[in-house]
Amino acid sequence: xxxxxxxxxxxxxxxxxxxxxxxxxxxxxxxxxxxxxxxxxxxxxxxxxxxxxxxxxxxxxxxxxxxxxxxxxxxxxxxxxxxxxxx
Amino acid sequence: xxxxxxxxxxxxxxxxxxxxxxxxxxxxxxxxxxxxxxxxxxxxxxxxxxxxxxxxxxxxxxxxxxxxxxxxxxxxxxxxxxxxxxxxxxxxxxxxxxxxxxxxxxxxxxxxxxxxxxxxxxxxxxxxxxxxxxxxxxxxxxxxxxxxxxxxxxxxxxxxxxxxxxxxxxxxxxxxxxxxxxxxxxxxxxxxxxxxxxxxxxxxxxxxxxxxxxxxxxxx
Numbered sequence: 001x002x003x004x005x006x007x008x009x010x011x012x013x014x015x016x017x018x019x020x021x022x023x024x025x026x027x028x029x030x031x032x033x034x035x036x037x038x039x040x041x042x043x044x045x046x047x048x049x050x051x052x053x054x055x056x057x058x059x060x061x062x063x064x065x066x067x068x069x070x071x072x073x074x075x076x077x078x079x080x081x082x083x084x085x086x087x
Numbered sequence: 088x089x090x091x092x093x094x095x096x097x098x099x100x101x102x103x104x105x106x107x108x109x110x111x112x113x114x115x116x117x118x119x120x121x122x123x124x125x126x127x128x129x130x131x132x133x134x135x136x137x138x139x140x141x142x143x144x145x146x147x148x149x150x151x152x153x154x155x156x157x158x159x160x161x162x163x164x165x166x167x168x169x170x171x172x173x174x175x176x177x178x179x180x181x182x183x184x185x186x187x188x189x190x191x192x193x194x195x196x197x198x199x200x201x202x203x204x205x206x207x208x209x210x211x212x213x214x215x216x217x218x219x220x221x222x223x224x225x226x227x228x229x230x231x232x233x234x235x236x237x238x239x240x241x242x243x244x245x246x247x248x249x250x251x252x253x254x255x256x257x258x259x260x261x262x263x264x265x266x267x268x269x270x271x272x273x274x275x276x277x278x279x280x281x282x283x284x285x286x287x288x289x290x291x292x293x294x295x296x297x298x299x300x301x302x303x304x305x306x307x
Contacts, residue, residue, distance in 0.1 A: 052206035053135045056198070060214030061292070068221050069296055 008048060015041050028077070032070045039063030130273025131203040139208065140277045144266040148256060151249045151284060158245065158291050161298055162234035176227040184226035191219040199285045203274065209248075209281040213288025220293035224300060232297040241290065248287025252280050 018038040025031035039062040046055035122134050122142065129137035139147050195216040202208030223229035232241070255276060256266050268276050 053208065053211070056206060056211040057214065060211055060218060064218050065214060065221065065292055065296065068218070068225070069299070072225075072296065072300055 011041065011045055011048065015045060028074055032067070032074055035070060036063050036067040039067065128270040128273070130268060130270065130275075130277050133202065133204050133206070135206065136202045136208050136277070140280060141266075141268060141273060144256075147284075148249075148252050148266070151252060151287065154288070154291050155246060155249050158294050158298075161295065162237075176225070180226045181228060184222050184228060188219050188223060191215060191222075195219070195285065195289070199281055202281060203278065209284035209288060212281075212285045214292055216285065216289035217292035217296075220289065221296050224293075224297055229297075231300040232294060234298055244286055244290045245294065246287070248280075248283040248285070251283035255280055 015038065018034050018041055022031050022034040022038055025034055039058060042062060043055045043059040046052070046058055122138060125142070126132065126134065126137060129141045131137050131141070195212045198207040198212035198215060199209060200207075202212070220229060224231065259266055259268065262269075
């Protein structure tokens with residue numbers, strides 16, 4: 001088995017695993033972090049498929065901006081929860 | 088029991104999808120060769136940019152319109168409360184954001200320029216610039232945007248890329264057909280459109296974050 005094939009198998013397994021963890025995570029923060037991990041693995045997958053244009057877009061928009069937006073939403077949710085508890 | 092049925096249904100559906108992809112008839116037109124044959128007329132030397140901005144420029148025009156529409160929808164339906172005042176975050180984070188921003192802007196400019204001959208282009212450059220704005224916001228250096236009180240200059244930047252693209256297409260429509268660039272000016276027109284798109288996309292993508300953000304910097 002060549003190194004490239006081994007890497008591809010590992011990558012596709014990790015992709016499916018991170019996607020599964022994203023939707024089955026018990027805690028929201030875990031799901032968000034797994035989503036970002038999934039985006040970065042997806043970037044690697046696009047690189048392996050020799051589509052660097054899509055890899056760039058995926059890294060910047062999929063993992064970067066969407067991840068930041070989700071983390072911000074998580075922070076807002078958490079803030080709302082503590083505010084409600086204080087009342 | 089219910090779970091087993093759901094899993095079985097998902098597996099059958101997945102199998103059907105894979106089967107459909109495997110059974111796809113081969114395309115009657117070989118697009119790869121068609122693109123390669125017309126690269127000389129496209130004005131750029133990177134096939135992806137040639138397809139996105141020249142051969143299928145119509146799709147990109149609609150894409151930027153959809154993104155702009157999404158942002159306008161968000162501005163109309165988004166939070167009505169004014170964003171909280173910005174509080175400076177951790178000094179270390181601020182320092183890092185100040186150091187990181189100039190190189191990020193350079194990278195954005197490079198990606199825009201590189202789109203003509205290698206992977207890159209307006210969308211990637213815009214996303215990188217937007218990420219810089221989000222970083223500045225999260226470190227408390229750039230306040231969140233208020234949909235009601237948006238300065239005119241920012242509104243112009245938000246719609247500028249789309250309007251510029253539309254003006255070019257209308258001008259070309261008057262000259263002949265929609266988005267068919269004359270080969271001599273194609274490179275220049277594509278660079279012009281992509282520059283406008285980069286600024287607008289940076290503002291739109293950052294706006295999706297900055298209009299929604301109720302995060303007052305790094306303050307707890």
